[in-house]
Amino acid sequence: MFSGIVEVAAEVVKLEKDKSNLHITMRCSFADELKIDQSIAHNGVCLTVVKIDKENKTFTVTAIQETLDKSNLGLLEVGSKVNLERSMRIDSLLDGHMVQGHVDQTAVCKNVREADGSWYYTFEYDPTLEDYITVEKGSVSVNGVSLTVVNSQDKSFEVAIIPFTYDLTNFHEFKPGTVVNIEFDVIGKYVARIVRQQLNK
Secondary structure (H helix, E strand, O other), rough: EEEEOOOOEEEEEEEEEEEOEEEEEEEEHHHOOOOOOEEEEEEEEEEEEEEEOOOOOEEEEEEHHHHHHHHHHOOOOOOOOEEEOOOOOOOOOOOOOOOOOOOOOEEEEEEEEEOOOEEEEEEEEEOOOOOOOOOOOEEEEEOOOEEEEOOOOOOEEEEOOOOHHHHHHHHHOOOOEEEEEEEEEEEHHHHHHHHHHHHOO
16 A cells, blocks of 8 residues: 655666566665565556665566556656655555555646646546546546646546656656556545446446
């Protein structure tokens, strides 16, 4: 379980195909603090650490084909920046919202506009997929970042980014056409499913 509070945007230093799997190696400031089998969110996707090089401050995770098909990890290149978050501690404050690390689908950035020191991003997604909704002022995870929906439409939504988040995460690299990972609020998904089941009775 994660909170959507990104710790760092790490750089991809190596990509290695292994049949249908992809081994992703990243240079990260806290690589020497990690351990094998640890779970880390990568652009919002929960992956397991399989290798650590403390001397070079790198670690490696493996993404299976299903993950590559459902997320933007298959689009990574050497030099790409990936938002990282270690899993929550049970005794820590929940500063964002409950994020499972299970991406629901990808979305496409349609617009980026600056607004007096902050930035507004518009993302378009597929609203026909079951239980995928955004709620005005509700929570959504975009590339692993916990954000508040400020303009919910039938197939799109907006989020506002403050300078700190803009600089810390890979949001500063987004432009129209950028593909991002979306995880909708888990509570909202359960409520939507219950309501649909009741309406279909």
